[in-house]
Amino acid sequence: MWINFDQLLDLPNVTVVNYQKIAQTIFLKLALLNETIECPNCYETLGRINQTEYNLVRDLSILGNRVYLKVPRRQFHCQKCQKYISERLSFMRLRQPQTIRYESIIYERVKNWALLNQGMNGNCASYPKVSLSLVFKTTTKEDSYLKSATPKSELEHLDCSKAITV
Structure with a gap:
């Protein structure tokens, strides 16, 4: 059975690149589709990623299985204002172990x-x-x-x- 996880998740600017099912839990590794962000301080367009860390966050269940998303949290460096900016994602808050909808x-x-x-x-x-x-x-x-x-x-x-x- 083929399941399109992108359509099931229905999250903006995100695609599922890999998944793993262990017992009654599904782990989905995500990739972000947008390549640039805007600096909130000087409004410069940033495209160079300084670092990427993956966070494991809980999301709504799919087909009776718990779902955890491995979300890349990208940090950009602004050359103009010399600040490090963490990318904001519309479906989760910073430093929270679950999505907003969960x-x-x-x-x-x-x-x-x-x-x-x-x-x-x-x-x-x-x-x-x-x-x-x-x-x-x-x-x-x-x-x-x-x-x-x-x-x-x-x-x-x-x-x-x-x-x-x-």
Whole structure:
């Protein structure tokens, strides 16, 4: 079966050059398609790479497998202002071990889980009803901690008025 990882990832200016599957984990080595960046200080176009380091970052799961991206973090040197500039990537923050979209999914799951827990503590009228399938929609065994945090039987008796949309 042929899988086009570039289309699955849907990340800007990135292509997958290699992949490796170990157990339930997929490692994808990325290459950046843009060759130049603009210096944020003097707005000079920089094309000479000073150094490249690879960071391993967590991304959304694919086909039930955890995904780690080996992302090249390139550093350029500006001849005009004599500063070293690390390339900014739109899909991840500097020095973070996960992509922005993975971070937002985890944030939404935790937020919904907290709403459910507060609703079970008797203050149900002020919190909206959250779909169990949304909160507990897990794609890997690693994410199943949300399921085990609160027994499903305790959550089924919630009867709040509104539904949350994420």
